[in-house]
Amino acid sequence: MSGDVISLGQGVDQFTVGDRVLSLTTSYGAYAEKIVLPANVIHKIPESMSYETGAALLAATGTAHHGLRQRGQLKAGETLVVLGAAGGTGIAAVQLGKAIGAKVIAACSTEEKLAFAKAQGADEGINYTKQNLKQTIKELTDGQGADVVYDPVGGDAFDACSRSMAWNGRLLVVGFASGRIPELPVNLTLVKGYSVVGVFWGTFTIKQPAEHAANMRELFQWFEDGKVAPVIDAEFALKDGIQAIKKVTGRNVMGKVVIKP
Ligand SMILES: NC(=O)c1ccc[n+]([C@@H]2O[C@H](COP(=O)([O-])OP(=O)(O)OC[C@H]3O[C@@H](n4cnc5c(N)ncnc54)[C@H](OP(=O)(O)O)[C@@H]3O)[C@@H](O)[C@H]2O)c1
Numbered sequence: 001m002s003g004d005v006i007s008l009g010q011g012v013d014q015f016t017v018g019d020r021v022l023s024l025t026t027s028y029g030a031y032a033e034k035i036v037l038p039a040n041v042i043h044k045i046p047e048s049m050s051y052e053t054g055a056a057l058l059a060a061t062g063t064a065h066h067g068l069r070q071r072g073q074l075k076a077g078e079t080l081v082v083l084g085a086a087g088g089t090g091i092a093a094v095q096l097g098k099a100i101g102a103k104v105i106a107a108c109s110t111e112e113k114l115a116f117a118k119a120q121g122a123d124e125g126i127n128y129t130k131q132n133l134k135q136t137i138k139e140l141t142d143g144q145g146a147d148v149v150y151d152p153v154g155g156d157a158f159d160a161c162s163r164s165m166a167w168n169g170r171l172l173v174v175g176f177a178s179g180r181i182p183e184l185p186v187n188l189t190l191v192k193g194y195s196v197v198g199v200f201w202g203t204f205t206i207k208q209p210a211e212h213a214a215n216m217r218e219l220f221q222w223f224e225d226g227k228v229a230p231v232i233d234a235e236f237a238l239k240d241g242i243q244a245i246k247k248v249t250g251r252n253v254m255g256k257v258v259i260k261p
Helices: 051-071 088-100 111-119 133-140 155-161 187-192 201-207 209-224 238-249
Strands: 002-004 020-023 042-044 079-083 103-108 124-127 146-151 165-173 195-198 232-237 256-260
Touching: 002 051, 020 051, 051 088, 051 146, 051 165, 051 201, 051 209, 051 232, 051 256, 079 088, 079 155, 088 103, 088 111, 088 146, 103 111, 103 133, 111 124, 124 133, 133 155, 146 155, 155 165, 165 187, 201 209, 232 238, 238 256
Parallel strands: 079 103, 079 146, 103 124, 146 165, 165 195, 232 256
Antiparallel strands: 002 020, 020 042
């Protein structure tokens, strides 16, 4: 969520009334006109960032950033495969992968989504409803496999990627939008010498606040440098929030939807 600080609790001196801020609100809910938040989960929005962009930024881009930086250890020159690449966190991973200097392969379910991911910087695209994901990753990586896979989808796409990893690769478990939590024959990790790495950004922000704060500084800098920018597919009034949720669950969103009170 994003908005203005309208009042402060006792002892809060790092903000002033009127500050433009954004925050994660997993425990409190952001479908509201006003919200009470602990000061340590709030960040001031850069001058050049709109409220809409601020609201769209944190969960999706923060997750992708933490996933690729701390968990994936993605390096310039490596190959990154992003599943669900046109979704909220997927398109953020595409942008961040390019910002880090990786070769980015976007994998999505439609040609429209692939075109969108390429317009956001992806070097290659795979339509996993038409193309064999495992085979195409192999072809696009000269038989080496992916150094890092960013997976918010799970299910069949995870299964294919678990057989498409490069030596020393990192398969990032981000989410299960497909509805199926996959199971892994662990011999695959031995044979290919790769790691399966869980990504849980919300808990990271609580358990590693200093690293989270450093991540936010880097993300805001990259936003100001034009390297990352949340893409807003649609905006809905608060009274139409149910339509926003239906659009997301209907697999129809490219980027993020924003609800405005
Ligand atoms: N671990 C964390 O810290 C963390 C943080 C944020 C989000 N998440 C999780 O990551 C997942 C993705 O989040 P998101 O914000 O990127 O969601 P999103 O915008 O809805 O994107 C998810 C993508 O998954 C793909 N998908 C495949 N099967 C689907 C289905 N049956 N229904 C809906 N989408 C389907 C879609 O791409 P195609 O149509 O191209 O397949 C869609 O674009 C969610 O499960 C979310 O809970 C985890």
